[in-house]
Amino acid sequence: MPAPVVEVFRTTVARRAAASLLRQLHRHFPAWRITFDLADADRILRVQTTGGPVDSSRVAQVLHARGYCCEPLPD
Template sequence: MLLPDLEIFRTSLTCPVAAAALRERLLRGLPDGARVSFDLDDCDRVLRVHTPGRPLDVARVVATLRESGYLCEPLPD
């Protein structure tokens, strides 16, 4: 499912090292100029993915984290 160019996800990540590795993995599959950030201090351990001017494949982001053993779901607006 393709959505607008910014999406915020709830995750189960707690480790900054794992977050950094997943950030790099996500960026490899996103268009040039994409930005990925984690806020592990937030109660939802937020993942923000921004693909300026391009739609975002939410299912692909969710699958990438789930394949690595983490919960990942879009936060409602």
């Protein structure tokens, strides 16, 4: 079994929008585990895959299309 790949993003997501954005992200990436940590100062979006790399640009596009900033945090 391949090792999980985790990508962490800094976002501007507000608490009230998180549930809706999670639904949108799961529509685009149904096999990925996606969570928000909005208590963190960077309003973290964490994406985990089990079968390959995270497409960071596509994740950012989904959020940008809904008016939010999203950028990968450096390792």
